[in-house]
Amino acid sequence: MYLPHLVEQLFIGISTGAIYAIVAIGFNLVFGTMNVLNLAHGATMMLGSYGLLLAYYLGLDNFWLAAVAGIGLAIITGLTIERVAVRPLRGHWWNTKVATLGVGLFLENLVALITAGFPKNVPRPFNPTYHELFAGIEISDVQVMLILISISVMLGMVAFLRRTPAGKAIRVLAQSPDLARSVGINVDRVTLIGFGVSGMLAGVAGILNAMTYGSTYPFVGVTLGLKGIVVLIVAGIGNMRGCLYVGLALGIAETMAIGLGGSHYRDLIAYLSMVLILLVRPHGLFGEEGRVEREV
Amino acid sequence: MSTHAPDFLQALMQISWEATWRGLELHYGAVTWAFLLDLLTDYGIYLVSALGLFVLFVAGQYSLGHAGLVGIGAYATGVLAVKLGIPFWPSLPLSGLAGMLAGFLYCYLLAFRLSGFYLAIGTFAFGEALITFWLNSGFFGGALGFPKIPLASNWFTVAIVLAVVLLFLWRLQQSRFWLEFQAIRESPLVASAMGIDVRRTKMLAWGIGGFLTGLGGNLLAHRITILAPADFSINLTLVLLLGVLLGGLRTFWGTVAGGAFVYFMPWLTTTDEPRSRLMFYGLTIIALMIVRPGGLLPPGAPKARTAADLEKLAARERPALSGNEPTRPSQTY
Structure with a gap:
């Protein structure tokens, strides 16, 4: 174990953590604002990566266009989830949880049925080449791209929530659905938009994850989705910036643990630290009190 | 037209029955009584754990780490049976106690501090942490599994355990504790205002739920004879959860029915792909949540008491009149 190795692990950790953060922000958007824990979020991520593959299969031979197609599929999935499993059950937090779980089961096994369940290779926009920064520390251009895309997605989300009318409406909805209704916000429409944006984030996360590992499989969203929930809970529900910090911290902690030789305990880090943090701060590190209790 | 409808229905039923039967035969060879008995035995084992989860849900303890409790019961059984050589019947209450202690631990660490959604996520993480522990522990066999547990659960032993458990739940449902469970589920605040010790009731729910789940783990271990950590992942929790949620929270019969649906439906609808x-x-699940959001047997309001009911109740409690009591104004309810 020498220092350059650890610094390289740090870069990997940042790019992994950025994906966790995007997943958590996708969860946050629908949970923090509409009090719906969308357990089909992982399946939406998976569909994003398979949408990219489908575009290739249908003869589209450009990575970026195929990625747009994948994200489009994820957005459609998000909208469909809202119409099928959330809108008919509005107000029942436990029921929407179960119903979205059903949607996730259905989608994942549908894809597994169609593709025979094997992992599939995902093409990359270019083959990774490694550049030496200094003192023997190498970073691949795919990692640089991942980090850049993640940062721009975060900035885009912040701009969306702060500047656009739809984003502002979502923030009002997060404060109080009744207030939103009374100032003339169409709650149904804003909820739909929220699910669409969340689906888009899921698609981006799914494609970034597929790019990192060079492959995807029907149940890829299960572990990734669980990590996203962990980040959401630790950060505190309703806090976007907290998701970013905690996601990065979790990614770095995990890859550092692997780098230091503790790969057996990789998943334990996330879950155990979450339990400990919840015991000390029951509303997460950045969360505010009385958020979930409103509905639960 | 209407005279044809029963014929049509009858034909449809016959066709679907034959298709089901043929499908079963195609997949499992001739369907024998032994096979059906095996299926029922597995269902009984599943049901014992699911009823443990049901008790927790009635008390509003939304546990998503339930597979971890099943695993504790099963691994305790493994240690008792293989390392200590304790036979089936004595190990049964001991593994139940192990599950109970684990339930107390869940309760003390998590349920006293978290509630609702956070409790669900916290218990889930606890269950996953347990799996990682078993996976990396040499004493428990690690990823290779914990082998050589004697085969002791058969339809007979499972039926006896299940009968005792159902009898116990039937009595529990008529007791004060059941009302207390429901009270702390609906609102811990109101419950404590009514004089219910919320912490003690939570402890009781986790103890009972943990004990039943430990029994289920014991039966499972004596059935599959080798334990692997992956058997106790979130998937097992989800299957148990489905049985409870499909059944609803009114009585344990809901879980019995919901569990039967979850357990037998796959066998009847199996095609080539799982x-x-x-x-x-x-x-x-989606359809059921939309059509019956509270499950097949949703928790209803307590039965309304009419004036006539109260009159009857009062008459039962009033001592028989001997005729020479001092007259008093008749009571109205």
């Missing part, structure tokens, strides 16, 4: 049966699960 994937299609999970897909079917997913669709069923």
